[in-house]
Amino acid sequence: MKEKKTDMIIGRNPVAEALKSGREMERILIQKGAGGSVGKILSLAKERGVILQYEEKEFLDRKAGGGRHQGVIAFVSAHEYAGVEDMLALAEKRGEPPFLIVLDELEDPHNLGAVMRTAECAGAHGVIISRRRAGGLTETVARTSAGAVEYLPCARVTNIPRTLEDLKKKGIWVYACDMDGETYWKQDLTGPVALVIGSEGRGISRLAREKCDFAVSIPMVGKITSLNASNAAAILMYEVRKQRDGK
Numbered sequence: 001m002k003e004k005k006t007d008m009i010i011g012r013n014p015v016a017e018a019l020k021s022g023r024e025m026e027r028i029l030i031q032k033g034a035g036g037s038v039g040k041i042l043s044l045a046k047e048r049g050v051i052l053q054y055e056e057k058e059f060l061d062r063k064a065g066g067g068r069h070q071g072v073i074a075f076v077s078a079h080e081y082a083g084v085e086d087m088l089a090l091a092e093k094r095g096e097p098p099f100l101i102v103l104d105e106l107e108d109p110h111n112l113g114a115v116m117r118t119a120e121c122a123g124a125h126g127v128i129i130s131r132r133r134a135g136g137l138t139e140t141v142a143r144t145s146a147g148a149v150e151y152l153p154c155a156r157v158t159n160i161p162r163t164l165e166d167l168k169k170k171g172i173w174v175y176a177c178d179m180d181g182e183t184y185w186k187q188d189l190t191g192p193v194a195l196v197i198g199s200e201g202r203g204i205s206r207l208a209r210e211k212c213d214f215a216v217s218i219p220m221v222g223k224i225t226s227l228n229a230s231n232a233a234a235i236l237m238y239e240v241r242k243q244r245d246g247k
């Protein structure tokens with residue numbers, strides 16, 4: 001029989017968001033005596049009939065590999081990745097031009113989590129990551145995203161340049177986010193857009209860059225040569241939001 005894959009979700013906020021999103025949940029470990037916002041998690045879990053298992057702090061520490069669990073750990077079915085088609089369908093359902101983020105082999109799970117969080121808040125329709133380098137939607141990503149992974153479609157693709165080519169064929173304008181580009185507020189980002197963000201060390205690969213229609217840049221006036229990838233992504237995603245909201 002095929003074994004069902006499970007993931008752990010650690011911490012109050014991510015577990016609460018997973019419960020609210022309706023994600024299939026096997027059980028939740030609760031630290032004995034934990035109070036405060038745990039009450040909300042308990043009522044959400046009871047509403048959904050999720051099994052609650054009360055344990056001592058040391059037990060949760062062992063499971064989480066440390067004390068960062070805030071008294072709550074959930075076991076959920078492994079994350080299912082979306083396809084680019086699901087993102088386009090979501091855009092259509094919302095009656096909006098597609099708004100996608102493509103991460104060209106970002107490596108730091110904290111950056112991926114932060115991008116997922118901002119993308120969800122800014123109303124993007126999905127984040128596309130590379131199967132080759134990115135570690136996927138791990139527990140660290142889920143926690144850093146503050147639960148955004150529960151709501152925002154994420155697709156894993158084997159070849160980013162080919163994916164960019166496919167997006168262009170679907171009428172989406174592909175923007176390389178790069179230090180060497182046109183100042184971002186001078187660009188019209190109101191149409192169907194995919195923002196490509198490069199990796200922490202290498203930036204956007206040459207092959208991916210060649211597939212981009214435009215390059216957008218956030219002006220750099222200090223001595224440091226680039227912004228953190230998730231910060232750059234956040235600025236550009238909110239420029240799309242601002243332009244789309246007509247402000």
Ligand SMILES: C[S@@+](CC[C@H](N)C(=O)[O-])C[C@H]1O[C@@H](n2cnc3c(N)ncnc32)[C@H](O)[C@@H]1O
Pocket residue numbers: 176177178179180196197198199200201202203204216217218219220225226227228229230232233
């Ligand atoms: C840490 S930077 C990569 C730096 C890398 N050493 C390079 O030279 O490309 C990670 C990514 O964040 C985005 N980024 C950082 N600063 C940016 C800026 N000023 N304008 C546009 N995108 C930027 C780009 O997508 C970049 O590839």
